Amino acid sequence: xxxxxxxxxxxxxxxxxxxxxxxxxxxxxxxxxxxxxxxxxxxxxxxxxxxxxxxxxxxxxxxxxxxxxxxxxxxxxxxxxxxxxxxxxxxxxxxxxxxxxxxxxxxxxxxxxxxxxxxx
Numbered sequence: 001x002x003x004x005x006x007x008x009x010x011x012x013x014x015x016x017x018x019x020x021x022x023x024x025x026x027x028x029x030x031x032x033x034x035x036x037x038x039x040x041x042x043x044x045x046x047x048x049x050x051x052x053x054x055x056x057x058x059x060x061x062x063x064x065x066x067x068x069x070x071x072x073x074x075x076x077x078x079x080x081x082x083x084x085x086x087x088x089x090x091x092x093x094x095x096x097x098x099x100x101x102x103x104x105x106x107x108x109x110x111x112x113x114x115x116x117x118x119x120x
Contacts, residue, residue, distance in 0.1 A: 004057075006057075007053060007054040007057035007058075010053065010057065010111070011107060012053060012104065012107040012108050012110075012111050013050050013053045013054060013057075015100070015103055015104045015107055016049045016050035016053060016072070016076075016104045016108075017050045018100065019046060019049070019079075019097065019100045019101060019104055020043075020046045020047055020049070020050060022097055022100060023042060023043065023046045023079070023097060024043065026092060026096060026097060027039045027042055027043060027086075030086070030091050031091070034091070038082065038085065038086060038089075038091075041082060042079065042082040042083075042086065045075050045078040045079045045082060046075070046079045048071070048072070048075035048078075049072045049075045049076050049079065049104065049108075050072075052068045052069070052071045052072035052075065053068070053069065053072050053108075055068050056068025056069050056071075056072070062115055062116060065115055066112060066115055066116055069108060069111065069112045069115070070112070072108060073105070073108055073109070073112070076101065076104060076105055076108065079101060080098075080101055083096075083097055083098055083101065
């Protein structure tokens with residue numbers, strides 16, 4: 001497999017970006033009373049995932065890269081909670097966006113493991 005030259009080449013970034021786009025579409029129909037509440041919080045948490053993957057991509061040391069990937073993972077978990085909350089408030093259908101989030105989670109974990117593996 002060819003080495004990524006820019007963060008957009010990373011499949012994990014591509015999937016995280018697609019998750020953000022889907023989340024923006026779904027939250028656009030949330031109640032207007034949530035514009036400065038749940039909608040804003042969900043979007044900020046979700047955007048943080050690909051943003052931290054991108055930022056970490058150019059860091060030089062493995063530990064620096066891993067730190068940004070860890071921040072991305074934490075933001076992904078925050079997003080997971082907001083999706084659960086939106087589902088329970090009946091703003092989202094059950095299962096919407098969660099499969100995409102799970103895929104990003106698996107890819108992010110694999111990318112982090114590969115980065116930190118001895119000899120990588």
